Amino acid sequence: MATMGKGRLEAFSDGVIAIIITIMVLEIKVPHGEDFAALQPLLPVFLSYVLSFIYVGIYWNNHHHLLHAAKNVSGGALWANLHLLFWLSLIPFVTGWMGENHWQPLPVALYGFVLLMAGLAYYMLVRVLLRIHSADSALAKALGKDVKGRLSLVFYALAIALAYVHVGLAIGLYACVAAMWLIPDRRIERHLQESQG
Amino acid sequence: MATMGKGRLEAFSDGVIAIIITIMVLEIKVPHGEDFAALQPLLPVFLSYVLSFIYVGIYWNNHHHLLHAAKNVSGGALWANLHLLFWLSLIPFVTGWMGENHWQPLPVALYGFVLLMAGLAYYMLVRVLLRIHSADSALAKALGKDVKGRLSLVFYALAIALAYVHVGLAIGLYACVAAMWLIPDRRIERHLQESQG
C-alpha cells in the first residue's frame, strides 16, 4: 500500500481543529446589558464551551501524539482523518445548542452522539494507521490495548441513554471521560522515550 | 520560467481550505427549540453541509496529491491557486443558500456552477504546473489523461441544466461525482510508489 509523508495531514488537521476550538467562542453572543444579570443566562453556554474546549483540546493532543508516533500515512488515512474532522466540526453546533437550551435532554444526548461518532472515527483512524505500521512499530506499542478509547465509547453511549433519565448524569459522564483523558499522554510519551532511550 | 519552493503555497492553501470546511458549519444555526421538531428544518442544511464537506475534502485531498507530486511552483501557479481558492471560498455561501431554501432549482444550479468553476480552476492549476514540469516528471505521469477531472466538469454542467427539470437529478449527479472522487488517490499514489520503488 502506498504511503505518504504526514506533514500536510498534520498541518491541515491543526488548522481545522484550531478553527473548531476558536469559532465555538462565537456562540457566546455578546449580551446587550452591562451587569451580572446580563451575564447570567450565558453561564450554561460558557460551561458548555469549557467542556467542548477541553474535548477538542484532548482530540488535538491525542491526534498530535498519534501522528507523532506514526511514520507515514496512506490515502485511506487522509479520508479517515477527514471523517474524524467532520464529527469534530459538529461540536460547535451541538455545544451551542446544548448551552442555549440550558441542558435539555435531546441537546445533551445529541452532544454525546457527536462525541461517540468522533470517538469511533478516531478509532477507525487508529486502525487505518496500524495497517500500514508493523506490529513492533512505535505506534503499535504506544497504542497498546487502548482501553481508554474503548471505555470512552461505552461511556458516551451510556450518557446518551442517561440524558433522558437526568441530564446531570449524562454531563457528569462527559466530564468523567474528559478527566480520564486529561492525563493520557504518559503512555505514548513513555514508550517513545523508551524506544529513543 | 522562474520557479519557487512550494511550502508556503501548501501552507496557505491548507489554511484557506481548513477555514472554508469549518465555517460552513456556522450556517447550521443553533435552533431555539429543544426537541426533534426544532432539528427537522435543519435536515436539508445538514445534508448540504455533508455534501460540501466531502467536496472540500476531495479538493484538499487532490490538492495535497497534486502539490506532493509537483517539484516546485511558479508565480503563475500562485495565482492559479488563488483562483481555485476563490471559487472554493464561495462553497459555504452556495451551500447555505441551497440548504436554507430546501433545494430549490436556482440555488441547486448555482451550487453546480460554483463546483464547475472550481473544477475549471483546478484544471487550470494543473495546466500551469505541468508547464513547469517535464513530460516524464512524477507529476505528468501521475496525472495521466485526467479522465475523471474532465468527466466531472461535464457532470456539473449537466446537473446545472437538470436542476430546472428536477433538483433530485442534479443533487444525484453531485453525489455521483463526489463518490467517483472518494477513491481517487490510488492513481497518483501508485505512480509515486512505483517511482520510489
Add this chain to the structure above:
Amino acid sequence: MATMGKGRLEAFSDGVIAIIITIMVLEIKVPHGEDFAALQPLLPVFLSYVLSFIYVGIYWNNHHHLLHAAKNVSGGALWANLHLLFWLSLIPFVTGWMGENHWQPLPVALYGFVLLMAGLAYYMLVRVLLRIHSADSALAKALGKDVKGRLSLVFYALAIALAYVHVGLAIGLYACVAAMWLIPDRRIERHLQESQG
C-alpha cells in the same frame, strides 16, 4: 541587531491572511428568497468581495515573495508585520460596508484609506527588513526602486479624494492598482532566478 528565523512569521501571517480572505465571504449573507431577484441586491457585495479577494491575494503573494527573498527577521519586523496584518484585518469590515451601501462616497473612501494604510504598513515592513539585509542581498536587489509600491499609495490617496466626486472613478482606480499588481512577481522571480543561476 538580533535576527531570527522567519518560519513562524510566515506561518502566522499565512494563517491571518487565510482567515481574512475567507471570513470576508461571511459578509455575503445567505438571502431568504430563492430566485434571481433575491441574488440581485448581493451583486455589489459580491463585486466588493471579488475586489478585496484580489487585493488580499496580492498582499499574500507579495508577502510571500518578500519573505522568500529575506534571509531572516528581527523583533522590529515582527511588529511591522503585525501592523500590516492589522490594516489587512480591517478589509473585511470596509468591504462589507462598501458592498452593503452600494458604493456610497464615505464607504468607498474608507476602503481606500484602509488600502492606503496597508500599503504604508507594507512599505514600513520592507524598510525594516532592508535594515537587516546588506545592499547587495537578494532582497535589496529584488525590491529595486519599488516604483509600483509608491505609485499605489498615490493612487489610493487620489481615489479617496475622487470618491466624493464620483465613486466610479475611485473604484476604477482601485481596480487599476489591482491590475497593476496582478503581474508583479516577475521582478523578484527574475532576480531570484539570476542569483540562483
Add this chain to the structure above:
Amino acid sequence: MATMGKGRLEAFSDGVIAIIITIMVLEIKVPHGEDFAALQPLLPVFLSYVLSFIYVGIYWNNHHHLLHAAKNVSGGALWANLHLLFWLSLIPFVTGWMGENHWQPLPVALYGFVLLMAGLAYYMLVRVLLRIHSADSALAKALGKDVKGRLSLVFYALAIALAYVHVGLAIGLYACVAAMWLIPDRRIERHLQESQG
C-alpha cells in the same frame, strides 16, 4: 520526563492565535448607514479592537520568543499551552462586550480578569517549560527574573479594582501594560544573539 518536538505546538498555537486576532474584527458589525454618524457608535468597538489586537499580538510575539528559546516540550506543556489559548480565546468576547457597552465598569473589569488569567496561564506555561530545561539553558537565561510578567499581573488586578472607581483609569492601565510589552523582545533576542555569538 518525556519531551517532544515543538513544531506542532507552535503550528497549532499560531493557528488559534491567528483566528482569535482575526475573528475579533467580526464584532465590528457593518453599520446600515453610510455617513460618519453611522460610524460614530463603532468608535469604542474599534478602539477596543485595537487594544485587543495589540494584546493578542504581544502574546503571539512573546509565545514566539518563548518557544524559539525552548528546546522541546512535554505533555504538560501541551496542556499548559491549551490553558493559555483558552483564556486568549475569550478575548474576542470580552472585547466585544466592553466595546458594545461603551466601557461600563463590569465589562472593563471582566476584560482585565481575562487578561489576568491569560497572564497567569502564560506564567504557568513558562514554569512548565523551565522544568524540562536546565538552569543554564538559553530559555532560563532569556527569561531571567521576568519582572515585566509579574508587574503585568499586579497591574491587571489593580485595573479590575479601579474599573469600579473610574473606567478610564482601568483602560489607562491596560494601555500602559501593552506599551510596556511593545518593546520586550530585546531581552530574549540579546541572549539568543550572545549564545549564538
